Amino acid sequence: MALRGNLRDFTITQLLNLINLASKTGTLVVDGVSEQAYISFREGKLAYARVGREDGSLALVLHKANKINANQYRAIADRAGQMTDKELGLLLINAGYVSQEDILLNLQGYFTDVVRKLFSWVEGIFRFENDMLPPEGRINVRLDLENIIMEGSRQLRELEQLQDEIPSLDMALVFTDRPRTNVNLSVEEWKVVKFVDPKNTMRQIASTNKLSEIEIRRIVYGLLQAGLVELVRPAGLPAAQNPKQFPTQNKEEQKSLINKLIGRIRAM
Amino acid sequence: MQTVKMVVTGPFSAGKTQFIQSVSEIDVVATERKISSEEERSVKSATTVAMDFGRITVDEDLVLYLFGTPGQKRFDFMWEILSEGMLGFIVMVDSTRPESFREARSILETFRAYAPTPFVVAANKQDAEDAWELDDIRHALRLDKNTKLLPCVATDRNAVKTVLLELLYSILKEMESGK
Numbered sequence: 001m002a003l004r005g006n007l008r009d010f011t012i013t014q015l016l017n018l019i020n021l022a023s024k025t026g027t028l029v030v031d032g033v034s035e036q037a038y039i040s041f042r043e044g045k046l047a048y049a050r051v052g053r054e055d056g057s058l059a060l061v062l063h064k065a066n067k068i069n070a071n072q073y074r075a076i077a078d079r080a081g082q083m084t085d086k087e088l089g090l091l092l093i094n095a096g097y098v099s100q101e102d103i104l105l106n107l108q109g110y111f112t113d114v115v116r117k118l119f120s121w122v123e124g125i126f127r128f129e130n131d132m133l134p135p136e137g138r139i140n141v142r143l144d145l146e147n148i149i150m151e152g153s154r155q156l157r158e159l160e161q162l163q164d165e166i167p168s169l170d171m172a173l174v175f176t177d178r179p180r181t182n183v184n185l186s187v188e189e190w191k192v193v194k195f196v197d198p199k200n201t202m203r204q205i206a207s208t209n210k211l212s213e214i215e216i217r218r219i220v221y222g223l224l225q226a227g228l229v230e231l232v233r234p235a236g237l238p239a240a241q242n243p244k245q246f247p248t249q250n251k252e253e254q255k256s257l258i259n260k261l262i263g264r265i266r267a268m
Numbered sequence: 269m270q271t272v273k274m275v276v277t278g279p280f281s282a283g284k285t286q287f288i289q290s291v292s293e294i295d296v297v298a299t300e301r302k303i304s305s306e307e308e309r310s311v312k313s314a315t316t317v318a319m320d321f322g323r324i325t326v327d328e329d330l331v332l333y334l335f336g337t338p339g340q341k342r343f344d345f346m347w348e349i350l351s352e353g354m355l356g357f358i359v360m361v362d363s364t365r366p367e368s369f370r371e372a373r374s375i376l377e378t379f380r381a382y383a384p385t386p387f388v389v390a391a392n393k394q395d396a397e398d399a400w401e402l403d404d405i406r407h408a409l410r411l412d413k414n415t416k417l418l419p420c421v422a423t424d425r426n427a428v429k430t431v432l433l434e435l436l437y438s439i440l441k442e443m444e445s446g447k
Contacts, residue, residue, distance in 0.1 A: 164374045168381035176412075230412055231377060233384050244353030245385070247270035251443070257272065257330060258355075258440045264326040265432050268291065268425070 003128035012118045013152035015126065020044045020145040027132035032124040039115060040134040046143040048134035049114035058085035058103065058139060061110040067098050084137030108141050115148055119155045120212035155214065162217035165224070169203040169216065172234040176227055183228065192219045193228075198235035273333040274435065275350055276320075277375055278360030279368040283392040283422035284336040285320045287360060290428040292322025292334060347375075348382055356386040356435045360422070361409065363391045363399035369408045376409065386438040390420040390431045 003018075007030070015028060023044035030037045035052040050056030063073040076088065083091070092098050134140055173196045185193060188211075195205040206216035223229045246254045276284045289296045320336030335350050351357065357379055361372040372389075379387065391405050400408070406417050416434050421427045 164370065167374050167378040170381055171377065224410065230410065231380070233380060245355055246272065255440065255443055257270070258436055258443065260326050260330060261272070261324075261332055262433060262436045262440070264324065264332075265291075265429050265436070268324075268429055 003126075005126060007121055007124045007126060010126070011152075011156060012115070012121065013149055013156055015128075016115070016145050016149050016152065019128070020149065024128065024130070025133075026128055026130040027134070028126060028128050029132070030118060030121065030124050030126045032118075032121045037114060037118055038132075039111075039118070040132070040140070042140065042142065044145065046111055046115065046145060046148070047140040048138055049111040051114045051117060056110070056114075056138065058088055058107070061106050062092070062098065062103070064110065065106045067102060067106065068092075072097075085139045086137065089139060103139070104141065107139055108143055111141060111143065112148060116151065116155075117212075119152045120159075120214040122159070122213055159214045159217070162214065162221055165221055166202070166217050166231070169206065169213065170201050170234070171231045172198045172201050173205075173220065173223070173229040174198055174232050176230050183226065188215070189219055189223065192216065192223070196229055198232055201234050269328075270330045271333060272330070272355050273335055273353065274432070275335050275337060275354045275357040275379075276360060277337040277347065277357055277379055278390075278392075279362070279365075279371040279375065281365070282360035282362045282368065282372070283420075284360050286422040287358070287390070287392070287420070287428055287431075288320050288322035288334045288336050290422060290425045291324060291432065293325060294323050296320050296322045296336075347378065351379060351382040354383060354385055356388075356439050357383075358431060358435060359387060359389045360392050360420070361389060361405065363393050363405060364396045366400060366408065369405070373409050386435065386442050388416040388418055388431060388435045388438060390418050390422075392420045392422050394419040395421045395424075 003015075012030075018024075019028065019041050021044070025042050025044075026040070028037075028039045028041070030039070037051040038049065038056075039046070040048040048056065054060055059068070059073055059076045062068045063070070068076070089098075089100075089103050093100055093103070175196055188209075191209045192205055192211075195208060202216055202220060205211075206213065209216075211219070220229070224231070246257065248254060248257070276287055278284055285296060320334075322334040322336075324332040324334070326332060335354075337347055337350050359372060359376045359379070362368055376387070376389070389405075389409065389411060391399075391402055393399055394402075402417055402419060406415075409417075411417055416438065418431050418434055419427070420431050
Protein backbone atom coordinates (compact mmCIF):
# COMPACT_ATOMS: atom_id res chain seq x y z
CA MET A 1 0.00 0.00 0.00
CA ALA A 2 1.41 3.37 -1.02
CA LEU A 3 2.16 5.77 1.77
CA ARG A 4 0.03 8.74 0.81
CA GLY A 5 -2.59 10.91 2.44
CA ASN A 6 -3.55 14.27 3.87
CA LEU A 7 -1.64 16.26 6.49
CA ARG A 8 -4.94 16.86 8.28
CA ASP A 9 -5.07 13.13 9.09
CA PHE A 10 -1.36 12.42 9.42
CA THR A 11 1.08 15.06 10.64
CA ILE A 12 4.66 15.56 9.44
CA THR A 13 5.87 14.43 12.86
CA GLN A 14 3.94 11.16 12.57
CA LEU A 15 5.32 10.64 9.07
CA LEU A 16 8.91 11.21 10.21
CA ASN A 17 8.36 8.80 13.06
CA LEU A 18 7.10 6.15 10.68
CA ILE A 19 10.01 6.68 8.25
CA ASN A 20 12.46 6.51 11.15
CA LEU A 21 11.00 3.35 12.68
CA ALA A 22 10.69 1.58 9.33
CA SER A 23 14.19 2.76 8.23
CA LYS A 24 12.72 3.81 4.93
CA THR A 25 14.65 4.93 1.87
CA GLY A 26 12.97 7.22 -0.63
CA THR A 27 11.48 10.70 -0.91
CA LEU A 28 8.55 12.23 0.89
CA VAL A 29 6.80 14.64 -1.47
CA VAL A 30 4.46 17.13 0.20
CA ASP A 31 2.15 19.38 -1.79
CA GLY A 32 1.39 22.27 0.53
CA VAL A 33 -1.02 25.13 -0.04
CA SER A 34 1.48 27.22 -2.00
CA GLU A 35 4.68 25.18 -2.19
CA GLN A 36 5.96 21.68 -2.79
CA ALA A 37 8.62 20.03 -0.65
CA TYR A 38 10.89 17.03 -1.29
CA ILE A 39 12.48 15.33 1.70
CA SER A 40 14.75 12.38 0.97
CA PHE A 41 15.78 9.64 3.39
CA ARG A 42 18.27 6.80 3.37
CA GLU A 43 17.55 3.98 5.80
CA GLY A 44 15.43 6.23 7.98
CA LYS A 45 17.93 9.09 8.11
CA LEU A 46 17.43 12.52 6.59
CA ALA A 47 19.57 12.79 3.45
CA TYR A 48 18.40 15.80 1.52
CA ALA A 49 15.57 18.35 1.42
CA ARG A 50 14.31 21.18 -0.69
CA VAL A 51 11.19 23.32 -0.72
CA GLY A 52 9.45 25.65 -3.15
CA ARG A 53 11.59 27.18 -5.87
CA GLU A 54 14.86 26.65 -4.01
CA ASP A 55 16.92 23.86 -5.56
CA GLY A 56 18.70 22.84 -2.38
CA SER A 57 22.07 23.05 -4.17
CA LEU A 58 25.33 23.52 -2.32
CA ALA A 59 25.83 26.96 -3.89
CA LEU A 60 22.42 28.12 -2.64
CA VAL A 61 22.99 26.70 0.85
CA LEU A 62 26.39 28.37 1.18
CA HIS A 63 25.03 31.63 -0.16
CA LYS A 64 22.15 31.59 2.34
CA ALA A 65 24.66 30.90 5.12
CA ASN A 66 26.76 33.89 3.96
CA LYS A 67 29.70 31.63 3.16
CA ILE A 68 29.76 32.95 -0.38
CA ASN A 69 28.51 36.35 -1.50
CA ALA A 70 25.89 37.13 -4.15
CA ASN A 71 28.48 37.70 -6.90
CA GLN A 72 30.22 34.42 -6.14
CA TYR A 73 26.86 32.65 -6.09
CA ARG A 74 25.94 34.07 -9.49
CA ALA A 75 29.37 33.23 -10.91
CA ILE A 76 29.06 29.62 -9.73
CA ALA A 77 25.56 29.36 -11.17
CA ASP A 78 26.81 30.76 -14.53
CA ARG A 79 30.10 28.94 -14.88
CA ALA A 80 29.77 25.79 -12.87
CA GLY A 81 26.39 24.71 -14.15
CA GLN A 82 27.59 21.25 -15.18
CA MET A 83 29.58 20.65 -11.99
CA THR A 84 28.17 18.36 -9.32
CA ASP A 85 27.89 19.66 -5.75
CA LYS A 86 30.65 17.26 -4.72
CA GLU A 87 32.98 18.72 -7.37
CA LEU A 88 32.00 22.25 -6.41
CA GLY A 89 32.57 21.45 -2.75
CA LEU A 90 36.08 20.15 -3.46
CA LEU A 91 36.83 23.23 -5.54
CA LEU A 92 35.72 25.58 -2.77
CA ILE A 93 37.64 23.63 -0.10
CA ASN A 94 40.82 23.62 -2.22
CA ALA A 95 40.41 27.33 -2.92
CA GLY A 96 40.15 27.95 0.82
CA TYR A 97 36.64 29.43 0.81
CA VAL A 98 35.11 26.83 3.10
CA SER A 99 36.07 23.74 5.06
CA GLN A 100 34.54 20.30 4.70
CA GLU A 101 32.93 20.81 8.10
CA ASP A 102 31.38 24.10 6.93
CA ILE A 103 29.80 22.34 4.02
CA LEU A 104 28.36 19.49 6.07
CA LEU A 105 27.09 21.68 8.90
CA ASN A 106 25.43 24.14 6.55
CA LEU A 107 23.79 21.41 4.51
CA GLN A 108 22.51 19.75 7.68
CA GLY A 109 21.20 23.09 8.95
CA TYR A 110 19.48 23.89 5.66
CA PHE A 111 17.82 20.47 5.33
CA THR A 112 16.67 20.59 8.96
CA ASP A 113 15.21 24.06 8.39
CA VAL A 114 13.24 22.74 5.43
CA VAL A 115 11.75 20.00 7.63
CA ARG A 116 11.06 22.55 10.39
CA LYS A 117 9.16 24.65 7.88
CA LEU A 118 6.95 21.65 7.13
CA PHE A 119 5.95 21.38 10.80
CA SER A 120 3.86 24.52 10.32
CA TRP A 121 1.99 23.03 7.35
CA VAL A 122 -1.39 21.80 8.49
CA GLU A 123 -2.87 21.42 5.04
CA GLY A 124 -1.42 19.45 2.17
CA ILE A 125 -1.18 16.12 0.42
CA PHE A 126 1.78 13.82 0.92
CA ARG A 127 3.15 10.71 -0.75
CA PHE A 128 6.24 8.65 -0.10
CA GLU A 129 8.11 7.58 -3.26
CA ASN A 130 10.28 4.56 -2.51
CA ASP A 131 12.14 4.83 -5.80
CA MET A 132 12.82 8.54 -5.74
CA LEU A 133 16.25 9.53 -4.51
CA PRO A 134 17.87 12.98 -4.26
CA PRO A 135 18.88 14.53 -7.59
CA GLU A 136 22.21 13.30 -9.02
CA GLY A 137 25.19 15.33 -7.94
CA ARG A 138 23.73 16.68 -4.70
CA ILE A 139 25.61 16.00 -1.48
CA ASN A 140 23.61 13.85 0.93
CA VAL A 141 23.85 13.95 4.71
CA ARG A 142 22.93 11.32 7.31
CA LEU A 143 20.90 12.99 10.04
CA ASP A 144 19.11 11.08 12.78
CA LEU A 145 15.43 11.98 12.90
CA GLU A 146 14.83 11.62 16.65
CA ASN A 147 15.71 15.20 17.57
CA ILE A 148 13.78 16.61 14.64
CA ILE A 149 10.73 14.54 15.66
CA MET A 150 10.99 15.82 19.23
CA GLU A 151 11.11 19.40 17.97
CA GLY A 152 8.15 18.72 15.69
CA SER A 153 6.14 17.31 18.58
CA ARG A 154 6.82 20.41 20.63
CA GLN A 155 5.71 22.62 17.74
CA LEU A 156 2.58 20.50 17.31
CA ARG A 157 1.68 20.98 20.96
CA GLU A 158 2.27 24.71 20.59
CA LEU A 159 0.04 24.79 17.51
CA GLU A 160 -2.72 22.94 19.39
CA GLN A 161 -2.51 25.42 22.25
CA LEU A 162 -2.54 28.36 19.86
CA GLN A 163 -5.55 26.88 18.08
CA ASP A 164 -7.33 26.80 21.43
CA GLU A 165 -6.52 30.45 21.98
CA ILE A 166 -7.31 31.56 18.44
CA PRO A 167 -9.70 28.95 17.02
CA SER A 168 -10.55 30.76 13.79
CA LEU A 169 -8.31 32.76 11.48
CA ASP A 170 -11.42 34.20 9.85
CA MET A 171 -11.72 36.80 12.61
CA ALA A 172 -10.26 40.29 12.28
CA LEU A 173 -8.14 42.37 14.65
CA VAL A 174 -8.64 45.86 16.04
CA PHE A 175 -6.41 47.90 18.31
CA THR A 176 -7.61 48.12 21.89
CA ASP A 177 -8.36 51.53 23.31
CA ARG A 178 -6.00 51.05 26.23
CA PRO A 179 -3.17 53.56 26.49
CA ARG A 180 -0.03 52.23 24.93
CA THR A 181 3.41 52.75 26.33
CA ASN A 182 6.54 52.12 24.30
CA VAL A 183 6.19 48.69 22.83
CA ASN A 184 9.04 46.93 21.13
CA LEU A 185 7.80 44.89 18.22
CA SER A 186 9.75 42.51 16.03
CA VAL A 187 9.82 42.89 12.26
CA GLU A 188 7.31 40.05 11.90
CA GLU A 189 4.99 41.65 14.46
CA TRP A 190 5.17 44.98 12.63
CA LYS A 191 4.21 43.24 9.40
CA VAL A 192 1.03 42.02 11.10
CA VAL A 193 0.32 45.24 13.01
CA LYS A 194 0.47 47.15 9.71
CA PHE A 195 -2.64 45.29 8.55
CA VAL A 196 -4.68 45.48 11.77
CA ASP A 197 -8.06 46.59 10.50
CA PRO A 198 -11.59 45.20 10.94
CA LYS A 199 -11.66 44.64 7.18
CA ASN A 200 -8.73 42.21 7.22
CA THR A 201 -9.10 38.68 8.55
CA MET A 202 -6.07 37.04 10.16
CA ARG A 203 -6.05 34.59 7.26
CA GLN A 204 -5.71 37.48 4.81
CA ILE A 205 -2.96 39.08 6.87
CA ALA A 206 -1.09 35.76 6.97
CA SER A 207 -1.47 35.29 3.24
CA THR A 208 -0.25 38.82 2.47
CA ASN A 209 2.79 38.36 4.69
CA LYS A 210 3.38 34.77 3.59
CA LEU A 211 3.03 33.54 7.18
CA SER A 212 2.01 30.01 8.04
CA GLU A 213 -0.94 29.29 10.36
CA ILE A 214 1.32 28.72 13.34
CA GLU A 215 3.32 31.88 12.63
CA ILE A 216 0.28 34.18 12.40
CA ARG A 217 -1.28 32.55 15.48
CA ARG A 218 1.98 32.95 17.43
CA ILE A 219 2.25 36.64 16.54
CA VAL A 220 -1.42 37.41 17.19
CA TYR A 221 -1.29 35.54 20.50
CA GLY A 222 1.63 37.75 21.57
CA LEU A 223 -0.25 40.90 20.54
CA LEU A 224 -3.38 39.71 22.39
CA GLN A 225 -1.42 38.90 25.52
CA ALA A 226 0.22 42.33 25.40
CA GLY A 227 -3.27 43.87 25.22
CA LEU A 228 -2.50 45.63 21.94
CA VAL A 229 -5.26 44.08 19.84
CA GLU A 230 -8.52 42.21 20.25
CA LEU A 231 -10.48 39.87 18.03
CA VAL A 232 -13.58 41.10 16.22
CA ARG A 233 -15.78 39.80 13.47
CA PRO A 234 -14.55 41.15 10.16
CA ALA A 235 -16.33 44.25 8.88
CA GLY A 236 -18.40 43.98 5.73
CA LEU A 237 -19.77 40.55 6.47
CA PRO A 238 -23.43 39.91 5.63
CA ALA A 239 -25.99 41.42 8.01
CA ALA A 240 -26.10 39.99 11.49
CA GLN A 241 -29.18 37.90 10.85
CA ASN A 242 -29.36 34.87 8.66
CA PRO A 243 -32.60 33.87 6.98
CA LYS A 244 -33.25 30.96 9.34
CA GLN A 245 -32.92 33.12 12.43
CA PHE A 246 -36.42 34.57 12.35
CA PRO A 247 -39.59 33.03 10.97
CA THR A 248 -40.31 36.37 9.28
CA GLN A 249 -38.11 38.75 7.26
CA ASN A 250 -40.16 41.81 8.22
CA LYS A 251 -38.05 43.93 10.60
CA GLU A 252 -41.01 45.24 12.58
CA GLU A 253 -42.41 41.74 13.04
CA GLN A 254 -38.97 40.58 14.16
CA LYS A 255 -38.83 43.33 16.81
CA SER A 256 -42.34 42.49 17.91
CA LEU A 257 -41.31 38.86 18.27
CA ILE A 258 -38.34 39.78 20.49
CA ASN A 259 -40.57 42.01 22.60
CA LYS A 260 -42.99 39.13 23.02
CA LEU A 261 -40.14 36.92 24.21
CA ILE A 262 -39.03 39.61 26.67
CA GLY A 263 -42.57 39.93 27.99
CA ARG A 264 -42.95 36.18 28.38
CA ILE A 265 -39.68 35.70 30.25
CA ARG A 266 -40.33 38.66 32.53
CA ALA A 267 -43.69 37.13 33.44
CA MET A 268 -42.28 33.70 34.26
CA MET B 269 -46.27 27.82 14.81
CA GLN B 270 -43.19 30.07 14.77
CA THR B 271 -40.02 28.90 16.49
CA VAL B 272 -36.80 30.68 17.38
CA LYS B 273 -33.76 29.38 19.21
CA MET B 274 -30.97 30.40 21.52
CA VAL B 275 -27.85 28.39 22.28
CA VAL B 276 -26.28 27.86 25.68
CA THR B 277 -22.63 26.91 25.38
CA GLY B 278 -19.55 26.73 27.57
CA PRO B 279 -16.93 24.32 28.86
CA PHE B 280 -17.59 20.94 30.43
CA SER B 281 -19.47 21.22 33.73
CA ALA B 282 -20.19 24.95 33.43
CA GLY B 283 -23.87 24.40 34.30
CA LYS B 284 -25.52 24.55 30.87
CA THR B 285 -27.98 21.72 31.44
CA GLN B 286 -29.02 23.14 34.82
CA PHE B 287 -29.43 26.60 33.28
CA ILE B 288 -31.91 25.28 30.72
CA GLN B 289 -33.69 23.12 33.29
CA SER B 290 -34.33 26.19 35.46
CA VAL B 291 -36.53 27.90 32.87
CA SER B 292 -37.71 25.18 30.52
CA GLU B 293 -41.41 24.33 30.76
CA ILE B 294 -40.70 20.77 29.69
CA ASP B 295 -38.29 18.35 31.25
CA VAL B 296 -35.07 19.04 29.42
CA VAL B 297 -34.45 16.47 26.74
CA ALA B 298 -30.90 15.77 27.77
CA THR B 299 -28.57 13.40 25.95
CA GLU B 300 -26.42 12.65 28.94
CA ARG B 301 -24.02 9.75 29.26
CA LYS B 302 -21.96 8.45 32.13
CA ILE B 303 -18.44 9.85 32.05
CA SER B 304 -15.66 7.40 31.32
CA SER B 305 -12.68 9.66 32.01
CA GLU B 306 -11.54 9.52 35.62
CA GLU B 307 -10.44 13.15 35.60
CA GLU B 308 -13.79 14.36 34.30
CA ARG B 309 -15.71 11.97 36.58
CA SER B 310 -14.19 13.75 39.54
CA VAL B 311 -16.09 16.87 38.44
CA LYS B 312 -19.44 15.24 37.62
CA SER B 313 -20.82 11.81 36.81
CA ALA B 314 -22.72 12.41 33.56
CA THR B 315 -22.31 14.85 30.70
CA THR B 316 -24.15 16.04 27.62
CA VAL B 317 -22.86 14.35 24.47
CA ALA B 318 -25.17 15.75 21.78
CA MET B 319 -27.37 18.51 23.09
CA ASP B 320 -29.86 19.61 25.71
CA PHE B 321 -33.19 20.85 24.59
CA GLY B 322 -35.57 23.11 26.52
CA ARG B 323 -38.70 24.98 25.55
CA ILE B 324 -40.46 28.21 26.52
CA THR B 325 -43.86 28.73 24.89
CA VAL B 326 -44.64 32.42 24.37
CA ASP B 327 -48.12 32.02 22.92
CA GLU B 328 -49.89 29.64 20.60
CA ASP B 329 -47.89 31.03 17.66
CA LEU B 330 -44.41 31.41 19.11
CA VAL B 331 -42.00 29.06 20.88
CA LEU B 332 -38.45 29.67 22.06
CA TYR B 333 -36.14 26.67 22.08
CA LEU B 334 -33.01 26.58 24.18
CA PHE B 335 -30.22 24.31 22.99
CA GLY B 336 -27.35 23.36 25.24
CA THR B 337 -24.15 22.25 23.55
CA PRO B 338 -21.90 19.44 24.73
CA GLY B 339 -19.01 21.00 26.61
CA GLN B 340 -16.26 18.56 25.81
CA LYS B 341 -14.10 19.54 22.88
CA ARG B 342 -14.36 16.12 21.28
CA PHE B 343 -18.01 16.84 20.56
CA ASP B 344 -17.34 20.24 18.99
CA PHE B 345 -18.56 19.01 15.59
CA MET B 346 -22.06 19.56 17.05
CA TRP B 347 -21.44 23.22 17.78
CA GLU B 348 -21.71 24.55 14.26
CA ILE B 349 -24.89 22.55 13.61
CA LEU B 350 -26.49 23.85 16.79
CA SER B 351 -25.46 27.44 16.13
CA GLU B 352 -27.21 27.59 12.76
CA GLY B 353 -30.07 30.09 12.84
CA MET B 354 -29.72 31.04 16.50
CA LEU B 355 -30.94 34.44 17.69
CA GLY B 356 -28.02 34.71 20.04
CA PHE B 357 -25.94 32.64 22.43
CA ILE B 358 -24.98 32.45 26.08
CA VAL B 359 -21.51 31.37 27.11
CA MET B 360 -21.61 29.78 30.56
CA VAL B 361 -18.47 29.71 32.63
CA ASP B 362 -17.99 28.12 36.03
CA SER B 363 -16.71 30.96 38.24
CA THR B 364 -15.05 28.47 40.59
CA ARG B 365 -13.02 26.66 37.93
CA PRO B 366 -10.40 29.05 36.55
CA GLU B 367 -8.81 26.11 34.77
CA SER B 368 -11.81 26.16 32.42
CA PHE B 369 -11.55 29.87 31.53
CA ARG B 370 -9.14 29.29 28.70
CA GLU B 371 -11.50 26.77 27.14
CA ALA B 372 -14.44 29.14 27.66
CA ARG B 373 -12.52 31.80 25.75
CA SER B 374 -11.84 29.38 22.95
CA ILE B 375 -15.51 28.33 22.76
CA LEU B 376 -16.58 31.98 22.76
CA GLU B 377 -14.25 32.80 19.87
CA THR B 378 -15.41 29.73 17.96
CA PHE B 379 -19.07 30.70 18.27
CA ARG B 380 -18.33 34.31 17.36
CA ALA B 381 -16.71 33.01 14.21
CA TYR B 382 -19.72 30.78 13.40
CA ALA B 383 -22.38 33.46 13.61
CA PRO B 384 -22.40 37.24 13.98
CA THR B 385 -25.20 37.15 16.55
CA PRO B 386 -25.33 38.89 19.94
CA PHE B 387 -24.09 36.98 22.96
CA VAL B 388 -23.69 37.35 26.72
CA VAL B 389 -21.37 35.61 29.13
CA ALA B 390 -22.90 34.12 32.30
CA ALA B 391 -20.54 33.63 35.22
CA ASN B 392 -22.17 30.66 36.94
CA LYS B 393 -21.85 29.57 40.58
CA GLN B 394 -21.41 33.15 41.75
CA ASP B 395 -22.93 32.05 45.06
CA ALA B 396 -19.95 29.80 45.77
CA GLU B 397 -17.35 30.96 48.24
CA ASP B 398 -14.45 30.39 45.88
CA ALA B 399 -16.10 32.06 42.88
CA TRP B 400 -13.91 34.50 40.98
CA GLU B 401 -15.09 38.12 40.88
CA LEU B 402 -16.65 39.35 37.66
CA ASP B 403 -13.88 41.85 36.91
CA ASP B 404 -11.27 39.14 37.23
CA ILE B 405 -13.26 36.81 35.00
CA ARG B 406 -13.63 39.61 32.45
CA HIS B 407 -9.85 39.96 32.28
CA ALA B 408 -9.27 36.22 32.17
CA LEU B 409 -11.74 35.82 29.31
CA ARG B 410 -10.35 38.92 27.55
CA LEU B 411 -13.85 40.41 27.25
CA ASP B 412 -14.07 44.00 26.11
CA LYS B 413 -16.06 46.47 28.18
CA ASN B 414 -19.05 46.26 25.83
CA THR B 415 -19.54 42.53 26.33
CA LYS B 416 -22.16 41.72 28.94
CA LEU B 417 -20.72 39.55 31.71
CA LEU B 418 -23.53 38.60 34.08
CA PRO B 419 -23.48 36.97 37.49
CA CYS B 420 -25.48 33.76 37.47
CA VAL B 421 -26.57 30.83 39.60
CA ALA B 422 -27.95 28.27 37.19
CA THR B 423 -30.23 26.74 39.83
CA ASP B 424 -31.86 30.12 40.50
CA ARG B 425 -34.68 30.70 38.04
CA ASN B 426 -34.58 34.49 38.47
CA ALA B 427 -30.86 34.67 37.75
CA VAL B 428 -31.35 32.58 34.62
CA LYS B 429 -34.26 34.80 33.53
CA THR B 430 -32.02 37.87 33.91
CA VAL B 431 -29.37 36.33 31.67
CA LEU B 432 -31.95 35.47 29.01
CA LEU B 433 -33.46 38.95 29.21
CA GLU B 434 -30.07 40.64 28.88
CA LEU B 435 -29.40 38.62 25.76
CA LEU B 436 -32.80 39.59 24.34
CA TYR B 437 -32.13 43.28 25.14
CA SER B 438 -28.85 43.00 23.24
CA ILE B 439 -30.63 41.42 20.27
CA LEU B 440 -33.25 44.17 20.30
CA LYS B 441 -30.61 46.89 20.60
CA GLU B 442 -28.69 45.48 17.66
CA MET B 443 -31.85 45.33 15.57
CA GLU B 444 -32.71 48.92 16.44
CA SER B 445 -29.22 50.11 15.60
CA GLY B 446 -29.68 48.40 12.24
CA LYS B 447 -26.46 46.40 12.48
